[in-house]
Amino acid sequence: MSSEPLLRLENIEKRFGGLIVLHEQSFSVSAGEILGLVGPNGSGKTTTINVISGVLRANSGRILFEGKEIRNQPIFRIARLGINRSFQVPKCFRAMSARENIEVAATFGAHAPVDVDAILDEIGLLRHAGEPAGSLTVNQQKMLDLGRALATNPRLLLIDEIGAGLNPSELGAIAALLKSLAARGIALIVVEHLLEFLNRITDRVIVLGAGRMLFEGSLAEASRHPDVVAAFIGG
Amino acid sequence: MALLEYALVGGILYGVFFSLVGIGLNLVFGVMRMINLAHGQFIMLGGFGAYLLSSHLGLNPVFGIPLAVAGGIVIGWPLYYAVVPRLQRSNDPEMLSFILFFGIAQVIEAVTLLVFGADQHSLPDSALGSGNIGVLGQDFPDSWWVAVAVSVLCIGGLYLYLSSTRLGFATRAIMADRDEARTTGIDVDRVAAIAFVIGLSLAGIAGVFVPYMVGSVSPSIGGGLTTTSFAIIIIGSLGNPLGTVVGGLVFGIGTMLMQTYYASWSNLVPYALLLVIVLIRPSGLLGKAVRSA
DSSP: OOSSOSEEEEEEEEEETTEEEEEEEEEEEOTTOEEEEEOSTTSSHHHHHHHHHTSSOOSEEEEEETTEEOTTOOHHHHHHHTEEEOOSSOOOOTTSBHHHHHHHHHHHTOSSOOOHHHHHHHTTOGGGTTSBGGGSOHHHHHHHHHHHHHTTOOSEEEEESTTTTOOHHHHHHHHHHHHHHHHTTOEEEEEOSOHHHHHHHOSOEEEEETTEEEEEEOHHHHTTOHHHHHHHHOO | OHHHHHHHHHHHHHHHHHHHHHHHHHHHHHHHSOOOTTHHHHHHHHHHHHHHHHHHSOOOGGGHHHHHHHHHHHHHHHHHHHHHHHHHHSSOHHHHHHHHHHHHHHHHHHHHHHHHOSOOBOOOGGGGOSSEEEETTEEEEHHHHHHHHHHHHHHHHHHHHHHHSHHHHHHHHHHHOHHHHHHTTOOHHHHHHHHHHHHHHHHHHHHHHHHHHTSOBOGGGHHHHHHHHHHHHHHHOTTOTTHHHHHHHHHHHHHHHHHHHOGGGGGGHHHHHHHHHHHHOTTOSSHHHHHTO
């Protein structure tokens, strides 16, 4: 693991009109590290990964990926740099087959050749490779969304609430997969409400409340922090 | 019986040509999710390009084909970058695009009217061959066969582009989901600009043959061609360029049957078909079957 962080946010601020949804966010993630982002609904978790992935533009601050500013880069260029993401509501090319979904990402997002079958196998969809993505179950579409992101050879993966709606065995499989990705050197930022799931894959979380960073550290410490308690149950 | 054969063979020829007329509009809609209301005016420009080459330079009108492609690039590329990314950042890109392309249609029509006047212009029949070619005992002028051959080549070329090239793969991905395509690393604006250029070029190429298939070209034919193209792509499948061929054939055969048996009603064909399709199968005849293939 390199000592220089892979991604660094410096004083990122995002406003929707007059409403400030991210206040002066600063944190970093290193290669091979898993960072959990938690917080109540509306705390700015998804906005944070939207800003990093280029879906939204931050109003001020800097986003450095491998030391280079990427704040004003378009989404496709950020994807090609090695940052990709999954979506809370899985997005995929519904009219295309699962294999084609992976192939599109491998063709346009990856710098090196990608083993499409290996990715389909990794996400458990090899048997469904020829089926239109739109006919897959929601959970399978979530996996396809993750596979699509993986096919771009990312060095930073942003995962948005992948655990919602999964049963315990599926959660176990996802946790193992995410840990194996980190072991390969991919940095992950995981937005999640399921704290037990998060606890299984990382001991470093950032807690957000109303767009502010309330806490950074382990989940166990977070649960005792007064600001975190106040944000979750009202203070 | 001979009348029916004439209507069917003629309808297929007419329909294949009208597939070319509509296919550019469908490609642009599929990629940009915007209806190019100036589509018919770009077809009309192709017709005037061929007319200029033929009447002023003495060239064969088929040289209008490379001219249409050049026009598609020169007009389409800057027009895309000048307006489309900005429209797509707005709150209501579809509605704004209607207004914008309607405005562009009016400008093209007005400028053409100023330059060429309101008269109808035709092209010399002999330029594309002065004979007839018969099928099932029914003769059709050489010019129709040339128009159909060019249409088949253009539609086949578009099919190969979409199915066998890297850019075509990106284009299909954008047609499937524009936002998802960005996330997979596709430079959506560049690929969509190329599709826009292709769409305008195909419209211009169709325009070269409009004087032969419709009889003449004049500044006022654009609106009708846009409506007909729109009907054809709705009949086939909106957003699926190759569904246009089905729409074109249904329109062509329907029109020729009406012209043969109830000539005075034939102008109603595109509108009647449009209404029927919207009522019974809004996704078009090919609908999802082809989109998911």
